[in-house]
Amino acid sequence: MQSLVTGFILAIVISGLAFWLNALSWNGALAATLLGTVTFGLGGLEWAVLLVAFFFSSSALSRLAKKRKAGIEEKYAKNARRDAGQVLANGGVAGLFVLLHALLPEAAWTWLGFAAALAAANADTWATELGVLDPNPPRLISTGKPVERGDSGGISPVGLLAAVSGALLIGVLGAVLFPGSAVLVLPASANHPLTFSMILAFTLLLGLAGLAGSLVDSLLGATLQAIYYCPACRKETERHPSHTCGTPATLLRGMPWLNNDWVNAICTLTAVLVTLGIYMVI
Numbered sequence: 001m002q003s004l005v006t007g008f009i010l011a012i013v014i015s016g017l018a019f020w021l022n023a024l025s026w027n028g029a030l031a032a033t034l035l036g037t038v039t040f041g042l043g044g045l046e047w048a049v050l051l052v053a054f055f056f057s058s059s060a061l062s063r064l065a066k067k068r069k070a071g072i073e074e075k076y077a078k079n080a081r082r083d084a085g086q087v088l089a090n091g092g093v094a095g096l097f098v099l100l101h102a103l104l105p106e107a108a109w110t111w112l113g114f115a116a117a118l119a120a121a122n123a124d125t126w127a128t129e130l131g132v133l134d135p136n137p138p139r140l141i142s143t144g145k146p147v148e149r150g151d152s153g154g155i156s157p158v159g160l161l162a163a164v165s166g167a168l169l170i171g172v173l174g175a176v177l178f179p180g181s182a183v184l185v186l187p188a189s190a191n192h193p194l195t196f197s198m199i200l201a202f203t204l205l206l207g208l209a210g211l212a213g214s215l216v217d218s219l220l221g222a223t224l225q226a227i228y229y230c231p232a233c234r235k236e237t238e239r240h241p242s243h244t245c246g247t248p249a250t251l252l253r254g255m256p257w258l259n260n261d262w263v264n265a266i267c268t269l270t271a272v273l274v275t276l277g278i279y280m281v282i
Contacts, residue, residue: 007041007048008033014052023059024082031084035091042102046177047114051094053173054118057166058090058125089261090121093268112279113272115174119167119206120213120271124264126166127214131159141215142222152238152260153222160211167210167271171203178202205275213271220263226254 011033019029032055040048059082088095097114104110131138131154137146138154147154176199221227228240228249235243236252238260243249 003044004037004041007039008037010040010048011036014055018055018059021059022081023062024087025084027084028082028087031087032091035087035095038095039098043098043114044179046179047098047101047111049177050115050118050170050173051091054091054122054170057169058122058129061126061129085261086264089264090125090268091118092265093117093272094121097272109276109279111174111179112275115170115206116209116213116271116275117268119170119174119210120217120268121264122166122170123163123210123214123271124166124217124267127155127159127163127218130162131156134158140222141218148236151236152225152227153218153220155215155218163211163214164207167214168203168207170210171206172199174206175199175202205278206271209271209274209278212274213267213269216270217263217267220258220266224255225258225260225263226256227252 014036015024015029015032018024018032019026024032036048036051039051094114094117097110097117101107101110101114132149134149134156136156138149138151138156138159139145140147140151140153141155142153226238226240228237228243229235229252230237230243230245230247230249232245232247233243237243237249240249240251240259
């Protein structure tokens with residue numbers, strides 16, 4: 001109970017700071033407080049550092065080159081101030097693995113799942129925030145056709161590099177901070193110091209998984225995600241029911257229920273499945 005109280009206090013402080021900096025909406029701050037309490041209280045310092053690294057690095061990039069992104073943000077479902085849906089979409093799967101860790105404290109795979117989910121969320125966020133700065137137009141992942149910057153499903157060399165970098169950041173931290181410095185082999189409770197090769201393998205695994213999650217995100221954005229059309233601005237957008245101009249947006253393609261939050265959640269789940277699948281094989 002004491003650890004949860006401490007976790008709640010830390011989560012309140014960080015969420016409050018993020019709200020003050022306009023990185024979170026009021027309901028986003030509430031969701032972040034819940035996620036932070038679970039992570040800080042049931043996970044501990046290592047788990048908290050990984051979550052905070054994801055949140056602050058992605059939030060910082062959301063503010064990078066804001067003027068250049070001004071004409072693109074109208075295409076996104078939401079703005080840079082994250083709400084509860086965005087917080088849970090990016091961190092909900094990771095939070096689930098914190099709960100599993102509390103039930104199975106000796107299991108190494110819970111840390112792997114937690115780190116993989118955050119690696120994918122970081123990869124996707126970095127790709128979105130930095131990819132639009134590529135001087136060349138992106139191409140639709142499903143067809144290779146050039147599309148406008150900010151269009152769902154568009155990928156670019158800068159965006160792909162950003163995705164890998166974001167995933168590798170979490171990978172490095174995940175390897176170095178692995179609780180107890182245990183080797184990721186069964187039995188998970190065997191404590192041995194991590195070697196450089198193990199750290200490298202862990203980092204590359206999460207880098208691959210994070211990139212895979214980001215690419216699945218783009219593929220869904222190009223095919224199944226709900227994309228709308230603003231007849232007044234004559235532009236595609238993820239925003240619904242109204243575009244930023246206030247005009248009602250009509251469904252152009254995709255499945256109405258599959259919004260950006262669901263796509264982000266699937267992105268993190270994909271990375272978890274890739275990571276744990278490889279882990280079980282080797």
